[in-house]
Amino acid sequence: MDPALHRIFIRYINDGCDEAEVKLLLDYFKLDENEDLLKKYILEELEQGEWDGDLPVDLDNHLHAVYAQVSTHIKPVSKPFVKKLYFRLAAAAIIILALVSVYLFTAQPAKNNETANRAASILPGRNQAVLTMADGRTIALNDAINGQLASENGITVKKTADGQIIYETAADNTATGKTTYNTIQTPAGGQWQVVLPDRTHVWLNASSSISYPVSFVGKERLVKLSGEAYFEVSSNKTLPFVVESGNQLVEVLGTSFNIMAYSNEQQITTTLFNGAVNVKAAGKKQQLAPGEQVLNKLNGIELVKGADLEEVIAWKNGYFKFNSGIEEIMNKIARWYNVRIIYENKPDPSQKFEGEISRWRNLNEILHIMEYTGKVHFKVQENTIIVNK
Structure with a gap:
C-alpha cells in the first residue's frame, strides 16, 4: 500500500483526518459515506470477545475472526475488480490490527514503560538509497531534487516526482557501446524503486543493492542482486532477463517475481507471481509456475507449491x-x-x-x-x- 495512505490511516485512528482524507479512505475501501462504519464494526467485534481485561491465549485466531466478521460488511464489487478488492481487504486487515493495537494499549495496564x-524513539524506515555511477560518483537519492541527476554513456538518469529512478536514451545517443554499470543500494531502514533501461520495474527492500548496465547489450539482460527485490520484468523474447544473487541465477522473459537473498538468512527464496522463470543453483535447474517458490539451501534446492504470496510481497505493499x-x-x-x-x-x-x-x-x-x-x-x-x- 502507498505509504502516504498509511499515514492517513494513522491519523484516522487518532481522529486526525480532515474531510478530504476521510473520503479518500472510504473510496479506497468502497465503504458507505459513514466514516465511522469500519471502526464501529471492529470495536463491536472486539467487545463481543468478553476479555475481562485479559488477552485470550489464542489471540491470533481471535484477530482473524474479527477480520472475517468485519470484511463481510465491505461492499462487494463486480467481478472485474476482484483483484483490486483482494488488496483492499489485505489493507483492511492492516488497519484492523492497528486499531486492535490501540485497543490493547488503552485496555491493558502498561508493561515495561522504560522499554x-x-x-x-526508533522510527520505521523510509525511502532512501544511494546511486553509484560507473565513474564512482555517488548520489543520495532521497536528498536529490527531481529531474535529471546525471548523464552517462548517452543515457540520462532522472528522478521522478514519485521518487523513482528512470533511465532515458538521448535522441542523439552517442553511446560508445561499452557496458557501464550503476548500483543502487538501500541502507538498513531504507527502500527504493528503479525503472531499468529496459523498462523493468524493481522495488528494493532494506539493506539491498542491485547492479545493472545503463544500457542492455549482448545476449541477455544481466543484473546482480544482494538482499531482497520484487521485479516486474519488461518482456523481450530475444533478450532474456537474468538475476544473479549469490550462487543462483534466475532467467525470465517477462514476468513478476520476488527474490530474497540476504546473507544472514538460511536460504535464497525465489517466488513467482506470474509468467515463468528458471532457477539455476547448485548444478540444478527448476522451472517455476505462478504461486510456486524455490528455496535455495546449502544442501540443494527445494520446490514449494502454493506459496503465501501475500506474505512474500507484504514488504513491498x-x-x-x-x-x-x-x-x-x-x-x-x-x-x-x-x-x-x-x-x-x-x-x-x-x-x-x-x-x-x-x-x-x-x-x-x-x-x-x-x-x-x-x-x-x-x-x-x-x-x-x-x-x-
Whole structure:
C-alpha cells in the first residue's frame, strides 16, 4: 500500500483526518459515506470477545475472526475488480490490527514503560538509497531534487516526482557501446524503486543493492542482486532477463517475481507471481509456475507449491505479515528499523508467531503486540533489542 495512505490511516485512528482524507479512505475501501462504519464494526467485534481485561491465549485466531466478521460488511464489487478488492481487504486487515493495537494499549495496564519509551524513539524506515555511477560518483537519492541527476554513456538518469529512478536514451545517443554499470543500494531502514533501461520495474527492500548496465547489450539482460527485490520484468523474447544473487541465477522473459537473498538468512527464496522463470543453483535447474517458490539451501534446492504470496510481497505493499519463528521476524525488524538483535536464550524454532501490521508504525507498537502473546519479551538499549523468551 502507498505509504502516504498509511499515514492517513494513522491519523484516522487518532481522529486526525480532515474531510478530504476521510473520503479518500472510504473510496479506497468502497465503504458507505459513514466514516465511522469500519471502526464501529471492529470495536463491536472486539467487545463481543468478553476479555475481562485479559488477552485470550489464542489471540491470533481471535484477530482473524474479527477480520472475517468485519470484511463481510465491505461492499462487494463486480467481478472485474476482484483483484483490486483482494488488496483492499489485505489493507483492511492492516488497519484492523492497528486499531486492535490501540485497543490493547488503552485496555491493558502498561508493561515495561522504560522499554516502550526507548522503542518509541526508533522510527520505521523510509525511502532512501544511494546511486553509484560507473565513474564512482555517488548520489543520495532521497536528498536529490527531481529531474535529471546525471548523464552517462548517452543515457540520462532522472528522478521522478514519485521518487523513482528512470533511465532515458538521448535522441542523439552517442553511446560508445561499452557496458557501464550503476548500483543502487538501500541502507538498513531504507527502500527504493528503479525503472531499468529496459523498462523493468524493481522495488528494493532494506539493506539491498542491485547492479545493472545503463544500457542492455549482448545476449541477455544481466543484473546482480544482494538482499531482497520484487521485479516486474519488461518482456523481450530475444533478450532474456537474468538475476544473479549469490550462487543462483534466475532467467525470465517477462514476468513478476520476488527474490530474497540476504546473507544472514538460511536460504535464497525465489517466488513467482506470474509468467515463468528458471532457477539455476547448485548444478540444478527448476522451472517455476505462478504461486510456486524455490528455496535455495546449502544442501540443494527445494520446490514449494502454493506459496503465501501475500506474505512474500507484504514488504513491498507497506506492511509486515508474520507466519514464522522469532529469528526470521527479528531479521525483518532489524533491517527495516536499523537495529541490532541479541538473544538471551536460544530461540525455539518450533515456536511460531502470526500476524500483520503496517511497516510504518513505530517499533514499540510492534514489540508491544508480540509481547502480549506471552511467548517473548524484549528489552531495548539504545539501538539494540534484547530478545528473551
